[in-house]
Amino acid sequence: MSVTYLEAIREAQTQLLRDDERVFIYGQDIAGKFGGAFKATKGLAEKFPGRVLNTPISEDAMVGTAIGAALEGMRPIVEMQFADFSSIALNQILNNAGTHFFRTNVPVPITVRLPSGGTKGSGPFHSQSMEGLYSHYPGVVVMTPATVEDAYTMLIDAVAIDDPVIYCEHKYLYYHLKADALPKESFPVGKARIVRPGRDLTIVTYSAMVHEALAVANELRNDGFEIEVVDLRTVKPLDTATVLASVARTGRLLAVGEAFPWGGVTAEVIARVATEGFHLLDAAPARINAKDTPIPYHPNLWSEHRPNRKSIAVKARQILAE
Amino acid sequence: MLQAAAGKGKSTTKKTAPARSTSSKPKVHDRYLEAFRWMLLSRILEEKLASLYRGGMIVGGVYLGKGQEAVSAACGMFLQKGDVFGPLIRDQAGRSAFGEPLIDVVRTYLGSVKGPMRGRDGNIHRGRPQENQLAMISHLGAMIPVMVGKLMAKRMKGEKGFVGLTTLGEGGMQTGASHEGLNIAAVEQVPLVVVVTNNHWAYSTPNEREFACANLVDRAIGYGYEGHTIDGTDLNACLEVVETAVKRARAGRPPQLVVAEVLRLAGHGEHDDASYVPPEMKSQPFAQDPVARTEKFILENGLLDANALQQMRAEISRQVDEAVSMAQQEDAPHAREEDWRGLSTSPLIDNPSA
Ligand SMILES: Cc1ncc(C[n+]2csc(CCOP(=O)(O)OP(=O)(O)O)c2C)c(N)n1
Numbered sequence: 001m002s003v004t005y006l007e008a009i010r011e012a013q014t015q016l017l018r019d020d021e022r023v024f025i026y027g028q029d030i031a032g033k034f035g036g037a038f039k040a041t042k043g044l045a046e047k048f049p050g051r052v053l054n055t056p057i058s059e060d061a062m063v064g065t066a067i068g069a070a071l072e073g074m075r076p077i078v079e080m081q082f083a084d085f086s087s088i089a090l091n092q093i094l095n096n097a098g099t100h101f102f103r104t105n106v107p108v109p110i111t112v113r114l115p116s117g118g119t120k121g122s123g124p125f126h127s128q129s130m131e132g133l134y135s136h137y138p139g140v141v142v143m144t145p146a147t148v149e150d151a152y153t154m155l156i157d158a159v160a161i162d163d164p165v166i167y168c169e170h171k172y173l174y175y176h177l178k179a180d181a182l183p184k185e186s187f188p189v190g191k192a193r194i195v196r197p198g199r200d201l202t203i204v205t206y207s208a209m210v211h212e213a214l215a216v217a218n219e220l221r222n223d224g225f226e227i228e229v230v231d232l233r234t235v236k237p238l239d240t241a242t243v244l245a246s247v248a249r250t251g252r253l254l255a256v257g258e259a260f261p262w263g264g265v266t267a268e269v270i271a272r273v274a275t276e277g278f279h280l281l282d283a284a285p286a287r288i289n290a291k292d293t294p295i296p297y298h299p300n301l302w303s304e305h306r307p308n309r310k311s312i313a314v315k316a317r318q319i320l321a322e
Numbered sequence: 323m324l325q326a327a328a329g330k331g332k333s334t335t336k337k338t339a340p341a342r343s344t345s346s347k348p349k350v351h352d353r354y355l356e357a358f359r360w361m362l363l364s365r366i367l368e369e370k371l372a373s374l375y376r377g378g379m380i381v382g383g384v385y386l387g388k389g390q391e392a393v394s395a396a397c398g399m400f401l402q403k404g405d406v407f408g409p410l411i412r413d414q415a416g417r418s419a420f421g422e423p424l425i426d427v428v429r430t431y432l433g434s435v436k437g438p439m440r441g442r443d444g445n446i447h448r449g450r451p452q453e454n455q456l457a458m459i460s461h462l463g464a465m466i467p468v469m470v471g472k473l474m475a476k477r478m479k480g481e482k483g484f485v486g487l488t489t490l491g492e493g494g495m496q497t498g499a500s501h502e503g504l505n506i507a508a509v510e511q512v513p514l515v516v517v518v519t520n521n522h523w524a525y526s527t528p529n530e531r532e533f534a535c536a537n538l539v540d541r542a543i544g545y546g547y548e549g550h551t552i553d554g555t556d557l558n559a560c561l562e563v564v565e566t567a568v569k570r571a572r573a574g575r576p577p578q579l580v581v582a583e584v585l586r587l588a589g590h591g592e593h594d595d596a597s598y599v600p601p602e603m604k605s606q607p608f609a610q611d612p613v614a615r616t617e618k619f620i621l622e623n624g625l626l627d628a629n630a631l632q633q634m635r636a637e638i639s640r641q642v643d644e645a646v647s648m649a650q651q652e653d654a655p656h657a658r659e660e661d662w663r664g665l666s667t668s669p670l671i672d673n674p675s676a
Pocket of ligand 1: 411412460461462490491492493494495497521523524525586590
């Protein structure tokens with residue numbers, strides 16, 4: 001058997017609907033035979049009548065409704081058609097769900113799925129990575145699974161968490177990643193994973209960029225460098241301890257993320273290492289992000305807008321040469 | 323006065339002249355006096371809050387429902403156990419009628435740790451979501467879909483016979499969120515009443531810069547709601563119309579839109595002198611003070627005598643004073659004792675200096 005990242009998401013939702021009557025899925029074009037723009041819910045509406053519901057094109061109201069249902073004891077999953085459109089729902093996610101526990105002592109267990117990240121030809125409004133933006137605000141957990149196994153277990157974990165979870169699933173990984181089977185056990189939420197041990201440089205990353213980093217690590221091995229790759233898995237909370245322990249071993253840090261460069265996850269990683277592990281560093285830490293422009297449509301532009309194997313390798317060599 | 327009925331797709335909204343009572347004994351809603359008590363409680367409590375604010379005892383804002391007490395009281399009164407209330411800025415009367423304890427109000431305004439918000443949020447943002455009183459966020463329109471979700475979930479859980487009522491100002495009705503929320507409620511066909519109170523001002527902005535339709539209730543047709551209008555200064559009309567709307571929603575009719583006309587008889591908040599309100603507006607029929615109008619009606623029709631009214635006032639004032647002095651003695655929050663948790667799941671709290 002082989003399972004794709006997308007199938008893992010669908011399977012997690014199937015199980016959630018089967019095992020927990022509090023779960024329902026709310027989103028655009030997710031019901032009927034259609035099963036969602038990316039087919040993440042294909043077949044589920046038929047299998048679970050009344051629990052996979054199409055909504056009007058109303059991102060704000062979709063999340064607002066999910067909040068209300070969560071307050072009434074349900075565990076709604078909201079599917080955004082693209083992460084980019086969740087900007088319309090920022091108010092409900094951050095000002096309503098994200099403040100609710102602090103204000104009232106009543107948590108809001110919603111999961112918002114964001115099909116994230118760039119794919120060829122998707123342009124400025126169907127390519128965004130919004131994890132940094134969501135993480136900036138209090139009151140939410142932000143997940144960025146990079147593997148089929150994590151896509152599966154973390155979605156199940158997300159629904160079990162009593163607080164709002166932003167689950168960033170990478171569109172490029174949907175079909176490109178495959179695993180032999182789905183895992184029985186999950187790695188703890190909030191823990192980063194060392195996906196490749198090394199001794200010369202730590203690359204801290206998450207989501208699709210984990211695979212770019214692994215490719216760079218393989219490439220540089222030919223030159224005798226052993227790169228350690230840390231997959232953050234959740235960017236909020238950020239597992240600072242695992243990152244610091246890795247930098248303690250390698251003395252060098254490169255943070256890589258697909259989101260825009262100002263602030264964000266990579267800046268946070270570097271800030272934490274610089275403030276809490278300055279003495280561990282043998283070279284200045286560095287980071288690579290997308291460029292500070294909207295995400296371009298044409299593949300020639302797009303492939304250079306985002307971090308890629310080439311740009312990561314160049315930066316890695318620079319740090320290693322210091 | 324039911325003015326319009328717009329069922330899904332078919333009916334139209336039509337306006338009729340308000341019915342005038344010709345008989346010497348006017349028809350009085352059987353909960354008229356009870357409603358008046360909530361109105362008076364709201365008025366007396368808010369006067370107290372305003373004076374505490376002027377005395378520097380309340381930080382942040384104080385927002386009064388002055389002028390809206392009749393319609394607001396009606397909003398709280400026909401909800402039963404299991405129903406959900408989503409009040410907004412000027413709903414003290416409705417909140418009290420729904421069952422919000424007086425002490426919750428005062429504790430929240432004074433920031434007592436014993437209040438429902440424990441100093442973490444203030445004034446009108448209070449609520450008890452687990453007791454079906456939603457805690458509004460400031461962003462206008464945001465609470466409509468939250469109410470829709472509450473009602474959908476109740477339906478999914480197999481509950482029956484419940485309704486939700488949420489309120490909005492005519493200003494708040496113009497946000498994108500309100501549009502999405504009003505629409506999704508009708509799509510989901512939840513048992514919902516939305517009461518919009520047009521108090522003619524959104525902070526300092528007059529109606530003509532807020533919307534350009536003839537009457538906001540006309541939107542009922544567009545959304546697939548049944549629409550009603552009321553003179554929000556007429557308690558009897560408020561009780562009849564809101565009661566009808568609540569009954570209809572409970573009976574499975576489409577969502578109900580009630581639009582009440584009043585004048586905001588205070589500033590936007592107590593920091594605001596409302597000098598932008600033109601004097602001639604204050605003599606419009608919708609500018610009547612509903613508390614004074616109701617009181618006059620009660621006396622003229624012998625529902626209570628002046629003595630009984632005076633007693634009612636004194637009793638309410640005593641309750642308000644007691645609540646205030648109790649809350650004033652309670653601890654304010656301390657930054658050092660605060661747990662500073664933004665999540666309920668402790669292991670998932672991000673801690674940069676871990
Ligand atoms: C989305 C949003 N924008 C701005 C504000 C600031 N604000 C608070 S109340 C208010 C006026 C609201 O007018 P209306 O809805 O008519 O209610 P009223 O205050 O008249 O009762 C404004 C502009 C807000 N709370 N929410």
